[in-house]
Amino acid sequence: MKPHNIKLLSVMVFAIYLVTGCSKPAETGVVADKPAEASTAAAGTYYDDAGLGIREETLFIEAGVEPPESSFPTAAPGSTEVIERAFSSAPPQIPHSTEGLLPIKTDNNACTGCHMPSVAAALNATAVPESHLEGGDLDNARFNCSQCHVTQANVEAIVENTF
Numbered sequence: 001m002k003p004h005n006i007k008l009l010s011v012m013v014f015a016i017y018l019v020t021g022c023s024k025p026a027e028t029g030v031v032a033d034k035p036a037e038a039s040t041a042a043a044g045t046y047y048d049d050a051g052l053g054i055r056e057e058t059l060f061i062e063a064g065v066e067p068p069e070s071s072f073p074t075a076a077p078g079s080t081e082v083i084e085r086a087f088s089s090a091p092p093q094i095p096h097s098t099e100g101l102l103p104i105k106t107d108n109n110a111c112t113g114c115h116m117p118s119v120a121a122a123l124n125a126t127a128v129p130e131s132h133l134e135g136g137d138l139d140n141a142r143f144n145c146s147q148c149h150v151t152q153a154n155v156e157a158i159v160e161n162t163f
């Protein structure tokens with residue numbers, strides 16, 4: 001074969017590669033640009049910026065985004081009803097206001113003033129369970145009550161909890 005024929009052959013092979021090689025991504029939907037509609041299962045479903053989050057607009061612009069209005073209990077301890085637990089052994093939610101009780105500090109934990117077993121019954125408060133105690137005293141691992149116990153916000157749920 002003459003040298004210029006070899007050149008011609010390689011140009012043709014390259015051209016065939018270009019045609020088949022380039023058309024492949026378009027077929028499987030693996031393209032950089034937005035496909036016309038949700039692509040095949042193999043390629044995955046396509047979501048654009050506005051379809052990724054729960055607010056139906058692009059997630060890249062924060063200006064003007066406002067969280068839904070919410071409020072927290074204002075009733076003082078002793079004047080509320082306990083909240084049903086979400087599931088067995090879930091840390092019960094705090095039904096009363098925590099105004100003036102938080103943050104908990106090493107030298108000031110107001111919660112213990114009403115919830116330690118020695119005083120709870122007299123105050124009509126639920127006593128901390130056995131799991132929170134170490135030799136009759138509060139276990140240090142349970143000192144920071146608000147790490148696990150929280151108040152229930154009065155807010156319209158954006159996503160319903162189906163747990």
Ligand code: HEC
Binds near residue numbers: 077092093113115145
């Ligand atoms: C002045 C006393 C008092 C203080 C201080 C207090 N509580 Fe209470 N707590 C109560 C009473 C009484 C109840 C029962 C509901 C009611 O009567 O309001 C209660 C209920 C609870 C419950 C629900 C218990 C259940 O059985 O479901 C939790 C959890 C709780 N409190 C956590 C806390 C935490 C955490 C703190 C500290 C931030 C705290 N409490 C501070 C008196 C108090």
Ligand code: HEC
Binds near residue numbers: 111112126
């Ligand atoms: C590490 C997480 C954690 C911390 C910290 C913690 N708790 Fe709890 N608490 C729980 C869980 C989980 C339960 C439910 C388990 C159970 O019923 O034994 C619970 C249960 C309770 C109950 C209900 C007891 C009952 O018999 O119904 C009260 C009251 C309570 N905690 C108060 C407190 C107080 C007050 C503090 C701080 C001094 C505190 N907890 C710190 C996780 C925690």
